[in-house]
Amino acid sequence: MTLSNPRIVAQSLLSTMAVRVSTCYENRIPQDVPVVVISNHRSFLDAMILIQTLPYPLRIACHHYMGKTPGIRNLVELLGCFPLAQPKQRKQQFFDQASKFLKARQWVGLFPEGAEPMVELTKPHEVKKFHRGFAHLALQAPLSNLVILPVAIASLSETIYHTIPNRWLSWLDASEPFFRRNGLHPLVMYHRTCVLFGRPYWISREQQQQYQGKKAKQLATHITQYCREQIIELLAQGCY
Secondary structure, eight states, X not given: OOTTHHHHHHHHHHHHTTOEEEEEOGGGSOOSSXXXXXXXXXXXXXXXXXXXXXXXXXXXXXXXGGGTSTTHHHHXXXXXXXXXXXXXXXXXXXXXXXXXXXXXXXXXXXXXXXTHHHHSOOOTTOOOOOOSHHHHHHXXXXXXXXXXXXXXXXXXXXXXXXXXXXXXXXXXXXXXXXXXXXXXXXXXXXXXXXXXXXXXXXXXXXXXXXXXXXXXXXXXXXXXXXXXXXXXXXXXXXXX
């Protein structure tokens, strides 16, 4: 598979589903540097939208079960996404795999809200709590000039379907606590979206050197809050 194929697959699928995608602030997209892309996450279409709109090969981390489920696994492979490992091996596997892609000048994409907004429906402008894993990756990765790019996927028109019971998903991955929630799994189908690019956050050599002890958590928290606030600000522009 060539690196251009995931973008072609994403474009074809979005076109087939009649999803219209526009963009804003493209001048903020970094050039010729390793980039970690961070985005909000409400729909199964989000990965395809990011892959279509970003100009570099993007490898998006996805849920563990997606790499084990027939059909879904095939789509994940076509889009160039990489499934996370089981919980015990997840952190190290993610760091090793993501670092490998970044060194090869392939961008890495993450949804730091995790599975929560996919199970508990949020409004288009709402953002759940961010996990700090992407910030730790950026501070630890053996790379210079690393950039974090916050991206907001703003839904302008959508239909929400309530599909299977959430608990059925625990058959696919019993380690995910959100799959044990009551209720039906919501499926958000975008009709029109706008992808808004935030102000990039450049990881400095000084920050990488300071990444130890209590300072490590403080730096990761600061970066996480910055990205979340950027996305909230962008959604406020894009959803109204």
